[in-house]
Amino acid sequence: MSPEILGLVFVCVLSVALFAGFPIAFTLVIMSLVFGYIGFGIRVFDLMVYQYFSLMEDPLWAAVPLFLLMGLLLEQAGLMERLFKAFQLLLAPVRGSLYLAVALTAAIFATATGIVGASVVLLGVMAAPTMNKCKYDVRMSAGIITAGGTLGILIPPSVMLVVMGPVVGVSVVDLFAAAILPGLLLAGLFGGYALVRSRIQPHIGPALPKEERASSFAFILWELGRGLIPPAGLVMACLGSILFGWATPTEGAAMGAFGACILILAYRRFTWARFYKAGLQTLQVTGMVVFLVGASNFFGAVFSRLGTPTMITEALVGLGLGPTGIILIVLLLVFILGWPLEWIPIVLIVIPIVLPVIRAFGINLVWFSILVAVCLQTAWLSPPVALASYWLKGVVPEWDLKDIYIGMLEFMVLQALGTLLLLFFPQIVLWLPSVLAG
Amino acid sequence: MRALERIVKVLDGITVWTARICFPLVIPLMAVLVYEVFVRKLFISPTIWAMDTSYMINGVLGMMGAVYALYRGGHIAIDFISDRWSKRTKAAVNAVFYITCFFPGMSIFLWFGSKFAYDSWLEKERAITSAWMPPIYPLKMVMVVAIVFLLLQGISEFLKNLHVFLRGERP
Numbered sequence: 001m002s003p004e005i006l007g008l009v010f011v012c013v014l015s016v017a018l019f020a021g022f023p024i025a026f027t028l029v030i031m032s033l034v035f036g037y038i039g040f041g042i043r044v045f046d047l048m049v050y051q052y053f054s055l056m057e058d059p060l061w062a063a064v065p066l067f068l069l070m071g072l073l074l075e076q077a078g079l080m081e082r083l084f085k086a087f088q089l090l091l092a093p094v095r096g097s098l099y100l101a102v103a104l105t106a107a108i109f110a111t112a113t114g115i116v117g118a119s120v121v122l123l124g125v126m127a128a129p130t131m132n133k134c135k136y137d138v139r140m141s142a143g144i145i146t147a148g149g150t151l152g153i154l155i156p157p158s159v160m161l162v163v164m165g166p167v168v169g170v171s172v173v174d175l176f177a178a179a180i181l182p183g184l185l186l187a188g189l190f191g192g193y194a195l196v197r198s199r200i201q202p203h204i205g206p207a208l209p210k211e212e213r214a215s216s217f218a219f220i221l222w223e224l225g226r227g228l229i230p231p232a233g234l235v236m237a238c239l240g241s242i243l244f245g246w247a248t249p250t251e252g253a254a255m256g257a258f259g260a261c262i263l264i265l266a267y268r269r270f271t272w273a274r275f276y277k278a279g280l281q282t283l284q285v286t287g288m289v290v291f292l293v294g295a296s297n298f299f300g301a302v303f304s305r306l307g308t309p310t311m312i313t314e315a316l317v318g319l320g321l322g323p324t325g326i327i328l329i330v331l332l333l334v335f336i337l338g339w340p341l342e343w344i345p346i347v348l349i350v351i352p353i354v355l356p357v358i359r360a361f362g363i364n365l366v367w368f369s370i371l372v373a374v375c376l377q378t379a380w381l382s383p384p385v386a387l388a389s390y391w392l393k394g395v396v397p398e399w400d401l402k403d404i405y406i407g408m409l410e411f412m413v414l415q416a417l418g419t420l421l422l423l424f425f426p427q428i429v430l431w432l433p434s435v436l437a438g
Numbered sequence: 439m440r441a442l443e444r445i446v447k448v449l450d451g452i453t454v455w456t457a458r459i460c461f462p463l464v465i466p467l468m469a470v471l472v473y474e475v476f477v478r479k480l481f482i483s484p485t486i487w488a489m490d491t492s493y494m495i496n497g498v499l500g501m502m503g504a505v506y507a508l509y510r511g512g513h514i515a516i517d518f519i520s521d522r523w524s525k526r527t528k529a530a531v532n533a534v535f536y537i538t539c540f541f542p543g544m545s546i547f548l549w550f551g552s553k554f555a556y557d558s559w560l561e562k563e564r565a566i567t568s569a570w571m572p573p574i575y576p577l578k579m580v581m582v583v584a585i586v587f588l589l590l591q592g593i594s595e596f597l598k599n600l601h602v603f604l605r606g607e608r609p
Contacts, residue, residue: 021520021528022535023513025504030543045550049581052547053554056497056577057567059489062471065464065499247475250492254471261468279461284512286496287503292514340518384518 003039007308010035011353014299024345025288028295036302044302051298055290059250060172063162065286066253070238071115071152072278073260075122077267079231080109084126086227089214096198096205098136099144102127103191106148107184110155111239112231114162114253116380120149120388124395130212137204138399140194143407146388147190147415150380153343154373155183157239157256161373162249163293164347168355170365172249173242177433178370185428186374186418193414230266234259243436289344296348309356316357323361324423327368330354331375331419338379342387346376367422370429374419381408381415442597443609449594450509456587457506460498467495486570497577501584508591529602536596544592548585555579 001009014031018024029048036044055061074080084105091097102123109119123145131141153160156176165172198205214220238256241247247255264270303309316326333354337346351372358368380388389404422428474488507513520528555578565574601609 018516019519020531020535021515021517021523022532022539023508023515025513026540026543027535029547030539033543033546045546046554048547049550049554052551053578053581056500056581057493057565057574059493059496061500062467062492062496065496065503066468066471069464069468241475246479251471251475254468255475257464257468258472279464280457280506282464283457283461283499283503284507284510285503286499287501287505287507288512288514290496290500291504291507341516342514344514345516 003306004308004311006035006039007303007306007311010303010306011308018345024349025292025295028292028299028349032295032299032302035306039302039306047301048298051301052294055294055297058166059248060162060166061290061293063172063250063253064159064289065282066250066257067114067157067159067162068282068285069278070157070253070257070260071113071118072281073257073264074109074113074234075118076269076274076278077260077264078269079112079263079267080105080119080122081126082223082227083108083231084123084227086220086223088130088208088212089220089223092208092213094195095202095207096195097208098127098131098134099140099194099198099205100191102144103148103187103194106151107155107187108228108231110152110183110187111157111180112234112256113152114157114159114256116150116153116388119152120146120391121395123149124392128396128399130208132398134206134208134212135203136206138403139407139410140197140204141407142389142392142396142399142404143409143411144190144194146381146386146392146404146408147411148187149391150377150388151183151187153380154179154186154377156180157242157249157253158373159289160343160347160376161369163289163344164351164369164373167296167347167351168365168369170369173245174366174433174437175369175373176239176249177243177436178366178429179373181428181432182370182374182418182422185421186377186415189414189418190411193411230263234263245436292344292348296352299349300352303353304356309353312353313356313360317360323363326357326361327363327371327423330358331371331423334372334375335378335416338376339382340385341379342385343376343379346379347372364426364430366433367426367429371419371422374415374422378412378415381412439601439605439609442601446594446597446601446609449590453505453509453587453591453594456502457509460502460506463495463499467492467499470495486568487572490565490568490570490572494572494577498580498584501581502587505584505587505591508588508595526603526606529599533596533599533603536592536599540592540596541589544585544589548582548589551578551582551585555582 017027087101087104091100156179161175162172165175237259238252241255242249242252383405392404393401470488470491474485478484558575558578563575564571598608
C-alpha cells in the first residue's frame with residue numbers, strides 16, 4: 001500500500017472511531033501513532049513529543065487561558081445587564097425594540113469577550129421575561145438570542161480565531177482585524193431582519209408598553225453612558241491594543257483579563273467563590289484546548305507526511321473547478337459537519353485536511369479563514385449538537401425546544417446570506433486589515 | 439469493589455489537588471504580561487523575561503489542565519450517537535477505548551517524553567529563542583510529570599467505567 005492510500009485509510013478509520021464518543025484528543029494520538037508508525041517508522045514517536053512541546057513553547061497559546069478568564073469574569077461583572085437595560089430604554093418606542101436591543105448588546109459584548117457560552121444564557125435571562133410579557137414571537141426571540149449570543153465566537157477577541165490562526169498559518173492580528181466588519185454585518189443582518197419582520201407583522205414585536213419606558217431622555221443618556229463606557233474602555237485595552245500593534249494578542253488578552261478584574265472589583269461583584277470557579281473553569285478549558293491542539297497538530301504532521309493531502313489536492317485541481325467552486329464545496333462541508341460537530345474538531349481536523357487545496361488555488365488565507373469562521377458560527381445553532389439551544393432552554397424552560405430550533409433555522413438562513421456576501425465581496429473582510437497594516 | 443472505590447477516590451483527590459495548586463498561576467501569567475506592556479509602552483524599557491515566563495506558565499496550565507479536564511469530562515468527544523446507548527454499553531465502549539487508545543498512547547508519550555526531557559536535563563539545555571536564555575529542561579519535565587498525572591487520572595476514569603459496566607452505576 002502506498003503511503004498516500006494509507007493516509008486515506010487513516011482518515012476513514014479515524015472518522016469511524018471518533019464517533020464512538022471517546023475524547024477526540026486521545027483517539028487522534030493513538031491513531032496517528034499507529035498509522036505514522038506503519039507509514040514512516042519510529043520517527044513518529046519523537047514527532048509526537050516535539051509537536052506537544054512546541055505548543056508549550058509558543059507564547060501565543062497563553063492567550064487562551066487569559067481570554068477565557070476575561071470572559072468568565074465578565075459574565076459575573078453584570079456588564080451585559082447594564083448595557084441591555086440601557087438599549088431597552090432607548091429603543092422602547094420602536095417596534096421590535098427588544099430584538100434590536102438583543103442584537104446590539106450581543107454585538108458590543110462580543111467585542112469585549114472571546115467566548116460564547118455566557119452570552120446566550122445572559123441574554124436569555126435578561127430579555128426573555130420582557131419578551132414573554134410583551135407577547136414577542138417565541139421563534140424570533142429564540143433565534144435572535146441564540147444567533148446574537150454566538151457572535152462572541154466570531155467578533156474579536158475570539159478564542160476560535162486564536163486557535164485558527166496557527167492552524168491556517170496566518171497572523172491572529174490579521175484575523176482579528178478581518179473579523180470585525182463581517183461580525184458587525186451579521187449583527188446588522190440579524191437586527192435588520194427582526195425590524196423588518198416587526199414592521200410587516202406588528203404582532204410579533206410590538207413597541208414596549210408605557211410602564212417599560214423611561215421617564216426622561218436624560219435618564220436614558222445616563223444609563224447609556226453607564227452601560228457603554230466600561231465595555232468601551234475594555235475594548236480599547238484589549239482589542240484596541242492588539243489592533244494598533246501596541247501589544248501581541250497574548251498581551252492584549254492579559255490586558256483584557258486585567259480590565260475584567262478591575263471591572264468586577266469596581267462593581268463589587270468579586271467573591272472568592274466566583275474567582276475559584278472561574279479559575280478552575282479556565283484551567284479545564286485551557287487543558288482541553290491545548291491537549292486537543294497538540295493531538296491535531298500531530299495528526300496533521302503525520303497526515304501530510306504520508307502525502308495524502310498532495311494527492312487530494314491534485315485530484316481536486318484536476319476536477320477543473322475554479323477557486324469559488326472549491327471554496328463553496330469546503331464551506332458546504334464545514335456547514336454540514338457543523339450539525340454533528342462543534343467548532344473545535346472542525347477547525348483542528350477538517351481545516352488542515354482541506355488547507356493544501358486552498359493553498360494550491362492561491363486563495364487568500366485570511367479571507368478563507370473568516371469565511372470558515374462565519375460558517376462555523378452556524379455549528380452552535382444546528383441540531384443535534386446545537387449548544388446554544390440547550391443553554392437557552394436551560395434558562396427559559398417555558399419556550400418549546402421545537403420553536404427554538406425553528407427560530408435558529410431562520411437565522412441560519414441569514415448567516416448563509418452573510419457568508420455569500422463575504423464570498424462575493426471579499427473587501428468586507430480584507431479592507432480593515434489592509435488599512436491597519438498601513 | 440471496595441478497593442476499586444478507594445483507588446478512584448484517591449486518584450480523583452490527587453487530580454483535584456493538582457488543579458487547586460495550578461489554576462492560580464493564571465494570575466502571575468496576567469501580571470507578567472500586563473507589566474511588560476506597561477513598561478514597554480510607558481517607559482520604553484521592555485523586559486527580557488516576560489515572553490519566556492508567559493509560555494512557561496501556560497505550558498503548566500495547558501498540560502495540567504488536560505488532567506483536570508479528564509477528571510471533569512471536559513475533553514471534547516463526538517457523543518451525539520453514544521448518547522443514545524444505554525449507560526452500560528457506553529461504559530463498556532469507553533473502557534475498551536481506555537485500554538486500546540488511552541493507555542498505549544499516553545504510555546508511549548510518557549516513554550519518549552521522558553527520554554526527551556532526560557536528554558535535555560543532561561546537557562542543562564537553555565532556550566535559544568530569547569536573549570534571556572532561561573533553562574528549558576524544567577518545562578520538558580513538566581510535560582512528563584503532567585503525563586504521569588494524566589495516566590493516573592486515566593486509571594481512575596477506566597475504573598469508573600468498569601464499575602458502571604459491572605454494577606450499572608458510578609462508584
